[in-house]
Amino acid sequence: MELELRHLKTVRAIAEAGSLTRAATALGLAQPALSAQLKRIERALGGALFERGRHGVRATALGELVLERTRIVLPAVTELQQEAARFARTPRRTADRFRLGGTHGPLLGALVDRLADVAPDAQVTTCTSWSERELAGLLVEGRLDFALVGVCGSAAPPGDERLVWREIAVDPVFVMFADGHPLARGGVVDLAELAGEQWACVPGDGCFGDCFGAACARAGFTPRRMYETDTASLVHLVQVGRAVGLCRATFPATPGITTRPLAGTPLTWRHLLGWHPATQRPETAATVLALARGAHAGAAARSDGYADWLAGQDGAASHGPFHNAVQRAG
Incomplete structure (x- = not known):
């Protein structure tokens, strides 16, 4: 028996x-x-x-x-x-419709893909914005169900205090080089080595620009120029050697571009999922959060540069802000 x-x-x-x-x-x-x-x-x-x-x-x-x-x-x-x-x-009960908002980056598309697997009959719509505060406002107004945003370092989430924000993961910020750039063939890059460069990044209304300026000041220089532009234009500026770019470590592999980590990880990016608790059942929010974390884990696993960087942390990351990324990418 x-x-x-x-x-x-x-x-x-x-x-x-x-x-x-x-x-x-x-x-x-x-x-x-x-x-x-x-x-x-x-x-x-x-x-x-x-x-x-x-x-x-x-x-x-x-x-x-x-x-x-x-x-x-x-x-x-x-x-x-x-x-x-x-x-x-x-x-069946709560996923008749998913109205998703997001800033730039690969996570929104990956979340849509995963939702299509678990709720194939649900209607999924997306709204993108460079402004985290705008997406938070759409949550408050009930025009979005969930929003994927990012904040710099330990900055507070955007918007109304009635919203719920949960951390998906924390990424180090990497530097993007054209493949022919002298530093593209190295390993970890010291920020001070980039004092003479022009820069490119995507816009936002958080504190990332101030944090980047402060990191450069600690490294002993002031950035010559910063191009704030959409992702496609940023990629072009980097590919042609006009600028070096700033990106999260999960930025997908792109022809003509190499990403490298910065020594000491002076900049980090927190991925957050937000919703209004009055409009979402806890089980629905938990499901979407789990799918968003899975989407990030998939992006981390596909990034050879991120995987190499994590492997080089010698276990220290298991006690730091990248613990979740280490677990999910491993």
Whole structure:
């Protein structure tokens, strides 16, 4: 006989009742039937689980071991069943429509792709903006269901305090070079080595520009020029050697461009998912958050440069802001 969950529940019931008679009553069984079932369970486990006495039953050493495991296994299985039921209900009950907002970057498309897998009948629409505050406002107004944004370092999330923001992951900021740039063939780049460069990045309304300026000041220089432009134009400026670019470590591989980490990781980028709790069920938000984290993990795994950088952290990242990225990319 193979041991089943119902057998563990029977053993627990006997231990809690303290006698076969009381346990049989609680389980709705005749005592002879319960006794026969207990003997089959004991044969399957290799020994007696209870000692009978005038005052009821007492667990043997083997019985205590089984009961100890039962206290772990049964609640875990119950929790698994509940989580699975919530996940299975989410697409049918709450995923008729997903209105997603996002800033520049690959995560929005990857999230749409993953949503299409778990909720194939749902209507998914997207809205992009360079402004994190604009996306936060659309959440407050109920015009978006979820928003993917990023903030610099430890900066506060954008928008209304009624919104819920959860961290997806933290990326180091890398530098983008044309393949022919002298520093493209190296490893980690010191920011001071780039004092004579012109720069390009995508716009935003957070503090990234100020943080970049402060990092350059610590490195002993002021940036000559910063081109703020869309992603396609940024890529072009880097490819033709007009500028070096700033990007998250998960930036996808692009022909003609090499990305390199900065020594000491002077700049970081936090990916966040936001929603309004009054308009989203907790199970829906949990599902979308899990999918967004999976999307980031996929992007990290596809980036050879990011993987090499993580491998070079010698375990230090497991205690720092990149712990989640390490786990998901590994």
